[in-house]
Amino acid sequence: MEKVKIGIIGCGMISEIYIKNTKEVFQNLDVIAVADINLDSAKARAEQFGIQKAYSPEELLADNEIEMVINLTIPTAHAPICLQALEAGKHVFVEKPLAVTREDGKKILELAKSRGLYVGSAPDTFLGGGLQTCRKLIDDGWIGEPIAASAFMMGSGPESFHPNPDFFYVEGGGPMFDMGPYYLTALINLIGPIKRVTGSARATYPERTIKSGPRAGEKVPVEIPTHISGVFEFENGAIGSITTSFDVWGSQLPRIEIYGTTGTLIVPDPNTFGGPIYVKRQGEAQWTEIPLTHSFRENSRGIGAADMANAIRTGRANRASGALAFHVLDVMHAFIDAAEKGQHIEISSGCSRPEALPMNQPTDFLA
Template sequence: MGKVKTGIIGCGMISEIYIKNISSTFQNLEVIAVADIDLDRAKMRAAEFNIPKAYTPEELLADNDIEMVINLTIPTAHAPICLQALEAGKHVFVEKPLAVTREDGLKVLETAKSKGLYVGSAPDTFLGGGLQTCRKLIDDGWIGEPIGATAFMMGSGPESFHPNPDFFYVEGGGPMFDMGPYYLTALINLIGPITRVTGSARATYPERTIMAGPRAGETVPVEIPTHIAGVFEFANGAVGSIITSFDVWGSQLPRIEIYGTTGTLIVPDPNTFGGPIFVKRQGESEWSSVPFTHSFTENSRGIGAADMATAIRTGEANRASGELAYHVLDVMHAFLDAAETGKHIEISSGCERPAALPMNQASQFMR
């Protein structure tokens, strides 16, 4: 079918694993150019991976050889870069979240639809071996009908390791928008779309101190909630609860658990591609460890872009789709809306539950 020629905009920390995986594993993609607002950084990344072209973002978007743009910029730049790429006639795969606002997210989807182009978005961890194994267990009836779920992302904030954590503490950041996409995308993949939410939120500290890199000791003002607790309902009737926090110094809560009519499934960290996975079924006294049914259990970031490349060539739907990402964006905003208004928020968006990957999925990402 031929490789989809790709350009990457944003040469920061996350770009390394994308380029590494595309060059070594996802052979239906070819990175032919990288770009950054800091051209020297783009040149360094291009030299590191023998990529032929290092551009400014504008130059990359003007390159007619590029079919797909992978947008790895900061959240506030996600929608503007996606829209520019779509206007230039290029398919787009963007890091999470799809956009900062619902309005911008819808604009991205509408522009892509009007031009007949694909949009995809991280997180794509739900396509890894760990979460696809969990999907198979649920689809095969191992825990019966899902009736409930819990999800907990508890940490003390990215300023402990990130040299420039400012964007985590402005609109589009915080634990819900930074880490919530992993948890909500995993849950929607496992159970289905979400129809109603409520929640409470707070910002515990007015500023954060950077602990890593050349800016260590500087403080960053906090402009968004940093501890969000929510309750939500799935279209199938299951009820979930979630906490995302940058205000917690330690926790032993599980990442995700799914409760069914005949058993419970312990789901691995949705920010990873592997395990471990445990199940306890009705009548059993002990938990059982479950081996992987699917591959891609190591850090396989870029698998969503590779799946989209296959969809571009075959005309099928991509799994880490713009519609899924917009539904997640809508739900995340709804938690904050509920906290502000003290009400339940009905979710107006929806999405198809992504198709499960076949057990031999590796073949579809090879040329």
């Protein structure tokens, strides 16, 4: 199968693992160019990985050899870059979230549809060995019918480790938009789409102090909620709850638990690709750790792009799809809307559960 020629826009921290995996894991992706608004950053990444072309974003989009753009820019640039890439006739895979606003998310999907192009979006951790094993356990009936789920992402904020955390505290940031996509995408993959939500939200601290790098000690203003709790209903009738927070100094809560009619499933951190996974079934006294049944157990960021490249070549639907990403975006906004309005919000978007990966999926995605 012919490789898909890729251009990556955004050469920040996350770009390193994406490019590394195209070289070592996903042999159906051929990164032929990288770009950044800081050309020196693009040149450094190109030199690091032996990539021939280091561009400005405009130059990369004008390169007719590039079939697909991987958009690794900051959230506020996701929609503009995606739309420009689609206008240039290129398929797009973007880091999460799909866009900052619902309106921009819709524009991306509508333009892609009109041009006959693919859109994909992170997170793609749900395609990892851990969450795909959980999917198989649920689909095979290990815990019966899922009736409820709980999810917790509790932390003290990225300013403790990120040298430039400003974008985490403006629109499109915060714990829900930064980390919520991992949890909501995992839950939709495991149980199905969401039909109704409600929630409460607050911003505890008016500013944050950068703790590392050359800007250490600098204050960052907070413009978005930093502690969000929500309750939601899946289309199949299951009930979920989620809390995402940048205001918590310590927690021993689980990441995700799924409760079924005949058992409980403890799901691994959805920001990772491996385990551990535990099940306790009706009548059992102890938890049982379940061995992973699927590939991609290490840091496999880019698997969603590799799956999309395979879909482009074969004409099938991609798993980490634009529709899934838009549904997650819609749900995240609905939690904030519900908190502001004090009411339930009906979710108008929808998506299908992504097709599960087979147990014998080749790790290079060439098959």
